[in-house]
Amino acid sequence: MAFYEHTIVGKQDLSDKEMQSLIDKYSQIIDKSGKILKTEKWGLLNLANKIKKNKKGNFVHFKIEIEGKLVKEIEKQLSIDTNVIRYLTVKYDKIDLKNEFFGIKK
Amino acid sequence: MKRDKKNKKGKKFGSQNRLTLFQKPEMKFGRSCPLSQKNSPIVDYKNIKLLRKYTSDTGKILPSRITSVSQFKQRQLSTAVKRAKILGLI
Numbered sequence: 001m002a003f004y005e006h007t008i009v010g011k012q013d014l015s016d017k018e019m020q021s022l023i024d025k026y027s028q029i030i031d032k033s034g035k036i037l038k039t040e041k042w043g044l045l046n047l048a049n050k051i052k053k054n055k056k057g058n059f060v061h062f063k064i065e066i067e068g069k070l071v072k073e074i075e076k077q078l079s080i081d082t083n084v085i086r087y088l089t090v091k092y093d094k095i096d097l098k099n100e101f102f103g104i105k106k
Numbered sequence: 107m108k109r110d111k112k113n114k115k116g117k118k119f120g121s122q123n124r125l126t127l128f129q130k131p132e133m134k135f136g137r138s139c140p141l142s143q144k145n146s147p148i149v150d151y152k153n154i155k156l157l158r159k160y161t162s163d164t165g166k167i168l169p170s171r172i173t174s175v176s177q178f179k180q181r182q183l184s185t186a187v188k189r190a191k192i193l194g195l196i
Contacts (some may be wrong), residue, residue, distance in 0.1 A: 009193060047194035048165075057194060088192055092149070101152040 001034070003065050004093040008078065009051075010058035011084040014045065019058055022083055027062070029074055032065025037095065042102040051085050059102070063095055125173055127162060140177035149182045151189035157196055161187060163180075165196060 008024060023039070042059035051057070069083055071089055078087045141149060147156050158173070160183055162169050167187050170180045190196045 007193060045195070048191075048196050049149055049194065051194050060192075064128060090189065099148065099150075101150070103156070 001065055001067055003037075003092045005061070005090045005092065005095070006062040006072060007076075007088050008060045008084055010053045010060070010083055011085060012056040012058065014058055014083060017021075018083065022059055025073065026078075027068075029077070030062070030064055030066060030070075034064055035072060036064050038063040038097055039093060040100065040102065045102075054085055057085060063072060063097060084096075125127060125168055127168070127172065137174045138140060139174060141179040149186055151186040151193075151195075153186075154190060154195050157183070157187055157190055161196060165166065165187050165191070 006023070008026070010019060014022070027036055027039070040061040040063075044056050044060060045059055047055060047057050060077065075089065078084050128149055140146060147153060149156065151157075162168060167184055172178070175183065187196065
């Protein structure tokens with residue numbers, strides 16, 4: 001078991017319901033054999049350059065603790081998903097839940 | 107006294123406009139690393155405000171000889187910038 005930070009960028013024209021279903025879908029996969037420590041919704045953010053004809057992106061951020069094998073499975077599904085533009089997973093030895101860089105402004 | 111003056115210069119520089127490739131030589135030399143002091147900000151791919159400061163207008167990473175960031179922190183910066191670029195934040 002290790003700590004991971006997991007961010008998903010959704011398409012710009014997704015509604016709130018579709019975004020919720022996206023979050024639920026991936027949090028269910030994680031819940032099978034790991035646990036979610038924190039979820040952050042960063043909301044619609046401007047992208048620096050166009051990605052797949054999208055100017056903006058819907059950002060969701062997970063802080064989780066699961067095994068490495070499952071990360072591969074999640075990334076496999078994300079790569080097929082048409083609602084997702086980009087994703088990123090980063091491994092950490094220690095995770096800090098205090099600092100939030102987005103969402104403070106709002 | 108001299109030391110105090112130097113420190114004040116450094117602080118002024120921090121609040122000034124962003125760094126560029128064509129830095130005045132007064133600001134280049136004799137500064138300690140701005141990221142490895144006690145209250146220095148966290149180097150992370152989510153901390154975009156900081157990363158913007160250490161990249162050029164076109165998105166290149168500024169060399170440490172201009173920003174006087176230490177070797178260790180420069181390595182952390184470069185990975186953080188690359189991660190932020192994947193997500194399209196920078």
